[in-house]
Amino acid sequence: MSAAPPAPRPAAARHALLLAAGLGALALCAALSLALGSRSIPLPTVIDALSGTEHGADADVVVGLRVPRTVIGIAVGAALGAAGAVAQGVTRNPLASPTTLGINAGAGFAVVTAIFALGLSHPLQFVWFAVAGAAGAALLVYGMARRSGDLDPVRLALGGTVLSAVLASWTSALMLASRRTLDEARFWLAGSIGGRSLDGLYQVLPLLAVGAVLALLIAPALNALALGDETAQALGVPVARIRVAGGLAVVLLAAGSVAVAGPVAFIGLAAPHLVRPLLGNDHRLLVPGCLVAGPVLLLLADVLGRLVVRPSEIEVGIVTAFLGAPLLAVLARKAAAR
Template identity: 70%
Template sequence: MLLLVGGAALLVGCAALSLAAGSRPVPLTTVWHALADGDRSRDGLVVTGLRVPRTVIGIVVGAALGVAGALAQGITRNPLASPATLGINHGAGFAVVVASYALHLTHPAQYLPFAFAGAALATLAVLALARRAGDLDPVRLALGGTVLDAVLISWTSAVMLTSHRTLDEARFWLAGSLAGRQTGILLPVLAPLAVGLLLALAVTPALNALVLGDETAQALGVPVAKVRAAGGVAVILLAASSVAVAGPLSFVGLAAPHLVRKLVGADHRWLIPGCLIAGPLLLLAADVAGRLVLRPVELEVGIVTALLGAPLLAFLARKAAR
């Protein structure tokens, strides 16, 4: 419990840094006056008009990805599983790009149904690849997700290259970004995010038994198929919602569960709440780093998470092989 409280305090500090840091640094006192007193100075408007929405969106998206990653690793018993490594993120992204190309969509609220459809189809495809030789195997699952991810990225690039309009509309979104968005973008995804989180909390007690193996879990009275189905739906809802809002962000869902597991252990009753904090903490930290590392130029947060997450994935894969 103390670790969760400490993590929440760290998240508050990171959110304050997100409001203050950037190409135009703003003192924390000005940040406070902008939030408390409605400071209408130039710095105050930068805080309330640009950085508050960016920070709120980062917290919501990071929490969704963190919980989705913990669920994906729990229901598949695979430490490499996450919405990104299972192809879910780029499945949603590919569906959105195709819909944008064919239907001339321009607003994230319009992306949502296509993001859900793409995420669901990508999940089913990965599961089919993993079950081809029998039962669901963690190694085949990771391999199938990686292969599908590469295919979807190439298909997405092909669609974008056929249309300059689609390329202009989708390229920054596909990089994964929190910039230039207002909090109203979250309204269409609040309901699916809430359902996904409730499903995650509902299956959390059963995940501890599921980690022991299907036969052991069934002997303990856990309905394995129902738990996996509910957990899978929760992962799709959480991941697709985050993709619709911020684009396909990599490695947050992979890193957050491993970080929390090191601190609180493998009990999912603590792991899931911990990921609600660790996910936004990692995403906001990456966003702040992207603003500062090449200031005044900003790196998209998706680029930063990919740069930091690739070595982590290689380390985990090597550890799993051993």
């Protein structure tokens, strides 16, 4: 099934080095995420708290708040990054992201409906509503884009955008109809990894794991898909099945992450674009690369959101959108230079 020729040795060494550097950056970001916040805790204290030798207020903050937050950040970032890489590969569109498929809008609408109708108020209660909403929206979009067993990329994007617009407007309508809903939902809708417990993550962990494995499995086939449907077919790649499997991976990963953290934009879009200049277009490297780059971006954005308005903080979903904007502009410069 592997379509691209194996990379020559020197490149492989470079890639290993880059992957190591990426993991190093991830470790650094995790350390920053544990140490920085409304109160800064020196790294030695963090390490002591983690090993259980330190007790007290600082240790409580580290173990009780920042460890869950960092772990969730890593999981969500990795899921979103991989989902973005697969979404762009499947649609052959560098602007595709989980958002394009209506996943965030579906999750948002389901959660706001739950808040409105059932009076829920805790993020932990939202998890399965978000998953159901995300999956429902994605299925609907796939249904609209289906064409004799295959998915039509253009209708996929158009259907996703239209559905997102409709669901977003319904979400607003619900929030405007009830003050309580507005108050509960606007924070969740901003997208945040703070104040979430690990229980939420455990619930969706199977989704994320299956999604990630699926993404890694189809990565070689995505290389063939990049050459166009006909060439891929000629290379013996089952195009339609790969597209469906890829779509499934995107839904699992994105639905899982939106359930834990709320809608976080841009990680899925940006991670592949950051990794591509370093590792090239080979999806066998791109997908693992995004599994690392996604969390780096998310944790950086989250730490930044904690620092700029100390002692308060800005939701990570808002920070990623702010940071993503200039990134896209730079990307545009490259696209134009080509």
